[in-house]
Amino acid sequence: MIKNLLRISVISIMFFASCSKDDNIKEGSIVIEASQKDPLSALEINAKIDESINTKGSFNWKESSSHLLWSAIAQGQNIVTIGFGNSKDDIERAKLSDNEKIQNDLLAIIMKYEGTNLDKTLISSDEYLNLIDVVISKQETIIALRKSKYIRYIEPGDYKYFEGKRVLEKMASGSGSGCGYDASTLSTADYTFITPNSKAPWTFYKHNIPSAWSYSTGRGVTIAIVDTGVSPNQTLLGSSFNDGNSSGRTIQKYGVYVDSIWPWSTTTDGTSDLCGHGTSMASVAAAPRNDNGLPVGVAYNANLVTYRAASNVVLEGYHEQNGVKNAFTALGNRSDVKIISMSMGHIFSVGKIEDGIKYAYSKGKLIFCAGGTSTSFTTFVGVIFPASMSETVAVTGVKEGSTYEKCDVCHTGSKIDFTVVMQRSGSGNTVPVDSYYDNQSDYVGGSSVATATTAGIAALVWAKNPSWNKDQVLTKMRQSASLYPNKNPEFGYGNINALLAVQ
Known part of the structure; x- marks a missing residue:
């Protein structure tokens, strides 16, 4: 939740500014060369981002020039996100005693150089994190802000990298890992009927998940899915979630995504999945085991919390990034949530999402993120953000077979921790899931389904060992993987044997 915590007048802010030792920039001391007075175009900005990723393997606004940063801000409604603190690790407001004074000092610098007042400067001030969203033109x-010792990062709050590349439509084309409402008739080779009348996906047997159910079904553990929400038309993730062999559990749905081009808008569009992706991920992780004749989830007795945090799998733009940040901070504050799974991302880091994830991680959450799924337009990227963060567990998909080979659309790299078998060697079929609509099934693949599957396995392990912390659960999962104790530079510790993990 974003709340405007500022309850002071412009006069008091200017007083803070006059007393601040950090605001020591003299009027007229900032000189901008003539060649950098006009902003770069979106194509020019993207070219510099791509160059950094190709040469260094990553891109971060901290390392960019002020001209490049300002250009991206100008191309994104002049919205800016500022993370502040006394050090790079100062992300939590409750742990920074002078957070209000620092925030006021920075706002005063902005108003001084912009020639505006508070109402035209501050969009929002985060309730839990040391960050603000502001307007800067x-x-x-x-340049003045970057001289402050209190700046952790300054980033464009609404720059859309993919918009200029015209690829969001491809990401949402129903390719098996993005958006789509499709239903498919499942091949009988891709599932096994289990009591009372559920379908166990073929891939579960590659990880010994059905055998692990003799020891644990996820009961008592709560998994959170941060994604595009859950379909209101799928009762297995609604009224029939607590049904059959899946009893004594709950599903809770939240919406933090604001469907608006205006950053000042705060009204969310609800909990319902309007994409289809989130429904698939929730199904893989925790769909019920009942007599409906549809695919079952890995942790079919776990509780589920779903967040509609974005409209699509690409976390681009102010409201999607804000929604994800808000979901992670809210989940970080819940003592019952142990596992968070997110199968969405971006090709470079986003400061406010980083802060939200670090906040949740500091509260003991085990966080799984997708290593990346794409076709031709981002194949040059390795493991995407936020799977690239040290606070997350990165997962990708591999093909069926005796050797490791990534799935056709999956990313690999040194940041990958685990893999999931999710593409058949013969037919190329992926993982059976409950469809967007009731009484229908579909196939879904990529690193997305691999991530939700791994989160489900983690729930099995944690339910078997309820006194463990996240590090103990993760260690057990690593020890149960096929490549342990070695870590492959592309596939991490490999495929987890769920049966070993719960024994």
Whole structure:
């Protein structure tokens, strides 16, 4: 939740500014070369981002020039996110005693160089994290802020990298890992009927998940899915979630995504999945085991919390990034949630999402993120953000077979921790899931389904060992993987044997 915590007048802010030792920039001391007075185009900005990823393997706004940063801000409604603190690790407001004074000092710098008042400067001030969203139009303001010792990062709050590449439509084309409402008739070779009348996907047997159910079904553990929400048309993730062999559990649905082009808008569009992706992920992780004749989830007795945090799998734009940040901080504050799974991301880091994930991680959450799924337009990227973070567990998909081979659309790299078999060697079929609509099934693949599957396995392990912390659960999962104790540079510790993990 974003709340405007500022309850002071412009006069008091200017007083803080006059007393601040950090605001020591003299009027007229910032000189911008003539060649950098106009902002770069979106194509020019993207070219520099791509160059960094190709040469260094990553891109971060911290390492960019002030001109590049300001150009991206100008291309994104002049919205800016500022993370502040006394050090790079100062992310939590409750742990920074002078957070209000620092925030006021920074706002005063902005108003001084922009020539505006507070109402036209501050969009929001986060309730839990040391970050604010503001409006900045001048490059001089960015340069002045970057001189402050209190700045952890300054980033464009609404720059859309993919918009210029015209690929979001491809990401949402129903390719098996993005959006789509499709239903498919499942091949009988891709599932096994189990009592009372559920379908266990073929891939579960590659990880000994059905055998692990003799020891644990996830009961008592709560998994959170941060994604595009859950379909209101799928009763197995609604009224029939607590049904059959899946009893004594709950599903809770939340919506933090604001469907608006205006950053000032705060009204969310509800909990319902309007994409289809989130429904598939919830199904893989925890769909019920009952007599409906549909695919069962890995942890079919676990509780489930779903968040509609974005409209699509690409976390691009102010409201999607804000929604994800808000979901992670809210989940971090819940003592009952142990596992968070997110199969969405971006090709470079986003400061406010980083802060949200670090906040949840500091509260003891085990966080799984997708290593990346794409076709031709981002194949040059390795493991995407936030799977690239040290606080997350990165997962990708591999093909069926005796050797490791990534799935056709999956990313690999040194940041990968685990793999899941999710593409058949012969037919190429992926993983059976409950469809967007009731009484229908579909196939879904990529690193997305691999991530939700791994989160489900983690729930089995944690339910078997309820006194463990996240590090103990993760260690047991690593020890149960096929490549342990070695870590492959592309596939991490490999495929987890769920039966070994719960024994």
